[in-house]
Amino acid sequence: MLRPWQLLLGVALSLGGALSCFIAGVYFQHAHAQLLLQQLLEQDPYVYHVSPKLQDLFAFFPAHFEAHNRLGQLMKYGFPGLDDVRVYSDYVLSYDRRNRVAHWVCEHLDASKLEPPRGVAVRRNQARYHADMSVPSNFRATLADYRSSGFDRGHLAAAANHRAQQLHCNETFLLSNIAPQIGAGFNSGAWRKLELYVRELTEHFGSVYVITGPLYKPSRRHNGKWGVEYELIGANMVAVPTHFFKVIMLESRLPQGKPYMEAYVLPNAPISEQLSLRAFLCDIREIEHHAGLQFFDGLRRSQIFGSNFPSASQVFRDFD
Amino acid sequence: MLRPWQLLLGVALSLGGALSCFIAGVYFQHAHAQLLLQQLLEQDPYVYHVSPKLQDLFAFFPAHFEAHNRLGQLMKYGFPGLDDVRVYSDYVLSYDRRNRVAHWVCEHLDASKLEPPRGVAVRRNQARYHADMSVPSNFRATLADYRSSGFDRGHLAAAANHRAQQLHCNETFLLSNIAPQIGAGFNSGAWRKLELYVRELTEHFGSVYVITGPLYKPSRRHNGKWGVEYELIGANMVAVPTHFFKVIMLESRLPQGKPYMEAYVLPNAPISEQLSLRAFLCDIREIEHHAGLQFFDGLRRSQIFGSNFPSASQVFRDFD
Known part of the structure; x- marks a missing residue:
């Protein structure tokens, strides 16, 4: 016969075992769902956007999600907007289906990756402009729209920023990343100068985020009203932006250093070579107002960012 | 002494018990996370949008999510677009932060809820137009923008469609749901007629979805280009749409019946009272092209919807 203390011990052990197994089950399901969620948010920008809220789904064990791939890197500081967000191999884009031109394109430049790795050849002349077949035909710009329109096919994410793989370079030639730009004096002039400046900044500061997009800026009309x-070009009515912006953010190399932002707005028109880029510096809130976007999470900006404008800043001192 | 079979039985029972507890633990965590997710998706439109993908997170027990509240009812047939989606008590809206006017507003009308319940008084004259403080100030339209602009504050979701509670009615007076409309001959003319027609349809067919929004339609310019x-009004530069659209979907009362759609586009201008509403019927794909939206999930439309245009349809036969 079992003695009472043996019985008690047995019952206690059984209960303890059962509880352990129960907790193991909870943890197993937790870890499994978390793994699947992690995979999902590395693919889908909308899942990634809501992932801080999804952390609260897992109440018994701590959960933390982060996309460790290119998406997570590019969108580290938040989405400027959520309209038709698309993830490509080396940039993220929000597509304006009404205007057949992107709302914004987000790039992350790394000084160590501006040139292709040793032994890899990435050639711009192997890339071809091509329509983005992932956009429904009703909203898609085609090569025919640009043909004999008088406008250049201007890059938003610059091709020369994406030279780690041939695919990265090729994808910048998708028409989703292209907008009608004036050629002489703009696409091959001031806009090119701005792109070169961004790469110089990258070489200097290491890690740079760039958000580029079109503006359709108001103007005063003949009758005094705003x-x-x-203009629109082609059968698909691709909008010709009146201006283009670039918002540039330099990540500090210091562990507690604040990021630094500056922004440029250039009219889509021939620009005199005499003019310095600094003439086109613009208040970021003004760009936000006209573009309907919020850059790098506007709410927390004053806390986390250095002042951006006007500025006799370190950046300008270095580049004057 | 225990006999061998007793020992075996004991071990088997322990293992079985441990396994059951483990599975119970898995199920417990599954059910708990599912409950939290369900709560989350009833509040957040972006979580709701990705919820079919989140079902796959739960691999061991079946999971199915549906928002059982107003959000789930309103967005049953998908989101026309995902730009700044906002959920109000009786309608869902996507806000165009660039134009300070909504992209689209989605309503669901139910014949049994067109009038307030017995004993509840819902009065339009208790509602006041007011700025939507949930929109960041940089993108917000204010009462001052409309004042002496010469335009009416026109409802997108009509006030008279939302009479179940005073709150529902009041929220249609938020400026997010308002757009500058020509008063005489439009807001108090053809547009009003269209709103009345939608309510008549509701009384007749029981359940009607309506998506309303502005258009900024292209026109041919003096130089022959498109x-x-x-126009823009006020200090916040609120856009004056050139046209307004309504896409109407009637749910069939038959269990396997197909929904029926039709769409109207009206110019934001005085419209002769002689003109029948049918003169403004428009191909839905054309509205999608100009608005950059997809109504009721364009991809599956041909499978699930009856033909919408042109039409000597049941609807017209009933309302001629």
């Missing part, structure tokens, strides 16, 4: 007016 | 041109 209005928006822009 | 362009977009629209």
Whole structure:
């Protein structure tokens, strides 16, 4: 016969074992769901966007999600907007289906990756402009729209920023990343100068985020009222932006250093070579107002960012 | 002494018990996370949008999510677009931060809820137009923008469609749901007629979805090129749409019946009272092209919807 203390011990052990197994089950399901969620958020920008809220789903063990791939790196500081967000191999884009031109394109430049790795050849002349077949035909710009329109096919994410793989370079030639730009004096002039400046900054500061997009800026009309007016090209009615912006953020190399932002707005028009880029510096809130976007999570900006404008800043001192 | 079979039985029972507890633990965590997710997706439109993908997170027990509240009802057929989606008590809206006017507003009308419940008084004259403080100030329209602009504050979701509670009615007076409309001959003319027609349809067919929004339609300019041109009012530069659309979907009362869609586009201008509403019927794909939206999930449309245009349909036969 079992003695009472043996019985008690047995019952206690059984209960303890059962509880352990129960907790193991909870943990197993937790870890498994977390793994699947992690995979999902590395693929889908909308899942990634809501992932801080999804952390609260796992109440018994701590959960933390982060996309460790290119998406997570590019969108580290938040989405400027959520309209038709698309993830490509080396940039993320929000597509304006109404205007057949992107709302914004986000790039992350790394000084160590501006040139292709040893032994890899990435050639711009192997890339071809091509329509983005992932965009529904009703909203898609095609090569025919640009043909004999008088406008250049201007890159938003610059091709020369994406030279780690041939695929990265090729994808910048998707028409989703292209907008109608004036050629002489703009695409091959001031806009090119701005792109070169961004790469110089990258070499100097190491890690740079760039958000590029079109503006359809209001102007005063003959009758004194304000209005928006822009041209459309081709059968698919691709909008010709009146201006283009670039918002640039330099990550500090210091562990507690604040990031630094500056922004440029250039009119889509021939720009005199005499003019310095600094003439086109613009208040970021003004770009946000006209573009309807929020850069790098506007709410927390004053806390986490250094002042951006006007500025006799370190950046300008280095580049004057 | 225990006999061998007793020992075996004991071991088997322990293992079985441990396994059961483990599975119970898995199920417990599954059910708990599912509950939290369910709560989350009833509040957040982006979580709701990705919820079919989140079902796959739960691999061991079946999971199915559906928002059982107003959000789930309103967005049953998908989101026309995902730009700044906002959920109000009786309608869902996507806000165009660039134009300070909504992209689209989605309503669901139910014949049994067109009038307030017995004993509840819902009065339109208790509602006041007011700025939507949930929109960041940089993108917010204010009462001052409309004042002496010469335009009416026109409802997108009509006030008279939302009479179940005073709150529902009040929220249609948020400026997010308002757009500058020509008063005489439009807001108090053809547009009003269209709103009445939608309510008549509801009384007749029981359940009607309505998506309403502005268009900024291209026109041919003096130089023969196409362009977009629209006015802006007030210090916050609220866009004056050139047209407004309504896409209407009637749910069939038959269990396997197909929904039926039709769409109207009206110019934001005085419209002769002689003109029948049918003069403004429009191909839904054309609205999608100009608005950059997809109504009721374009991909599956041909499978699930009856033909919408042109139409000597049941609807018209009933309402002629």
